[in-house]
Amino acid sequence: MYHELEIRLRGPEGFGLARRAIEDMEKRGIWPTSVNFELWMHFLADTDGALAREIARLLAAGTAFTDQVSEDLAATYLPKARLNDQIRDTGDQLSRELASVSAAIDSAKQSSKAYGLTLASASQSLAAEKDVASLEATVQTLAGATKRVQLENQSLEKRLSESSSEVARLREHLELVRREATTDGLTNLANRKAFDEALEQARNEAEANRGTLSLALIDIDHFKSFNDTWGHQTGDQVLRYVASVIGRVGATPRFAARYGGEEFAIICPGEAQVAVTAALEEIRLEIGSRVLKRRSTNEDLGNITVSAGFAVRHPGESAHSLMERADAALYASKHGGRNRVSMAEPLSDAA
Numbered sequence: 001m002y003h004e005l006e007i008r009l010r011g012p013e014g015f016g017l018a019r020r021a022i023e024d025m026e027k028r029g030i031w032p033t034s035v036n037f038e039l040w041m042h043f044l045a046d047t048d049g050a051l052a053r054e055i056a057r058l059l060a061a062g063t064a065f066t067d068q069v070s071e072d073l074a075a076t077y078l079p080k081a082r083l084n085d086q087i088r089d090t091g092d093q094l095s096r097e098l099a100s101v102s103a104a105i106d107s108a109k110q111s112s113k114a115y116g117l118t119l120a121s122a123s124q125s126l127a128a129e130k131d132v133a134s135l136e137a138t139v140q141t142l143a144g145a146t147k148r149v150q151l152e153n154q155s156l157e158k159r160l161s162e163s164s165s166e167v168a169r170l171r172e173h174l175e176l177v178r179r180e181a182t183t184d185g186l187t188n189l190a191n192r193k194a195f196d197e198a199l200e201q202a203r204n205e206a207e208a209n210r211g212t213l214s215l216a217l218i219d220i221d222h223f224k225s226f227n228d229t230w231g232h233q234t235g236d237q238v239l240r241y242v243a244s245v246i247g248r249v250g251a252t253p254r255f256a257a258r259y260g261g262e263e264f265a266i267i268c269p270g271e272a273q274v275a276v277t278a279a280l281e282e283i284r285l286e287i288g289s290r291v292l293k294r295r296s297t298n299e300d301l302g303n304i305t306v307s308a309g310f311a312v313r314h315p316g317e318s319a320h321s322l323m324e325r326a327d328a329a330l331y332a333s334k335h336g337g338r339n340r341v342s343m344a345e346p347l348s349d350a351a
Contacts, residue, residue, distance in 0.1 A: 020044055028059065035070045038078060051077040184258040186236060187243030195257035195265055202255070202269050203319040214268040214276045215322050216310035217330040218246060218283065221338040223262040230301060234294055238304055242287055249283050265326075273312055273343070280308045280341045288339060307333035311344035321347070 021040040022032060030036050043055045054073065063069060182194035190198065199215065206213035220226075220242055227235040239262065246264050250256025255267040268276050284306055292301040309329025313322050325344035332342040 190257035213313040215326045216266040218264040220262040221305045305339035308341045314347040
């Protein structure tokens with residue numbers, strides 16, 4: 001439901017849903033904080049969902065929607081809040097593990113220091129003692145101290161080995177959480193946040209290395225009408241199919257992302273204009289050539305087409321300007337009849 005809501009918010013329906021959320025919150029005396037607003041959008045968009053049922057229960061019980069109540073709901077039911085909790089919990093575990101290792105190392109240092117003092121004392125005793133009994137006592141003292149240090153070192157080695165495994169596990173978990181935080185859950189492509197970061201990084205690298213950089217935007221034609229006709233679940237199937245084609249063609253060193261709703265983006269570093277055009281044509285032709293069927297009923301859904309536009313970055317051009325020109329090229333494809341690829345005007349002409 002979360003990704004379905006994201007799609008709805010990026011269309012005309014989103015404004016009406018937002019107004020309903022504000023009106024309902026005002027009627028119930030719920031403060032319009034950012035957390036409450038997101039909760040209420042989900043509450044109204046999915047009235048049969050788990051979050052909506054819980055909010056309805058709290059409202060029926062007369063529970064005051066304090067900041068704590070809202071934060072608890074967000075942590076339980078909103079994906080972004082759950083990711084933040086996972087990151088925080090993993091960080092806490094890592095801190096505890098490192099503190100434990102630090103304590104073990106401190107203990108080993110103390111043991112080594114004590115052993116050093118024992119060795120110094122034994123050295124003096126060996127130099128001073130003449131009789132066999134005293135020498136034997138000193139040797140036994142040394143043997144006991146050596147054994148204690150050996151046991152301490154064995155314990156430290158074991159603890160360090162265990163900690164190394166635990167830290168590796170925590171690092172893997174953090175990497176998984178990081179991927180989840182930057183991946184669109186519906187399509188498995190990079191999400192908008194990851195795209196924004198990747199575009200800025202690609203722009204900076206191209207500027208520093210005087211390299212080429214192109215940005216392509218791809219949009220599914222008439223997707224709103226398709227959703228209205230066949231429903232959001234079937235629309236999600238189409239989004240996943242289109243994303244699979246874009247993800248394959250936009251694989252490394254390209255960077256493919258779901259920009260929002262039915263719009264996708266591909267960052268193409270170091271590629272000539274002809275290569276970018278060929279890649280977009282490959283995507284357009286493959287998507288348009290397939291007759292889709294509804295998974296639940298096997299009904300024929302017909303063909304889906306996409307429009308694309310791309311811009312080649314000029315020296316000194318910002319990521320924002322590149323994005324605007326790519327968007328203008330996409331608009332040109334839409335305005336020109338859809339199901340086509342357009343290239344943005346050079347920066348000087350556009351200016």
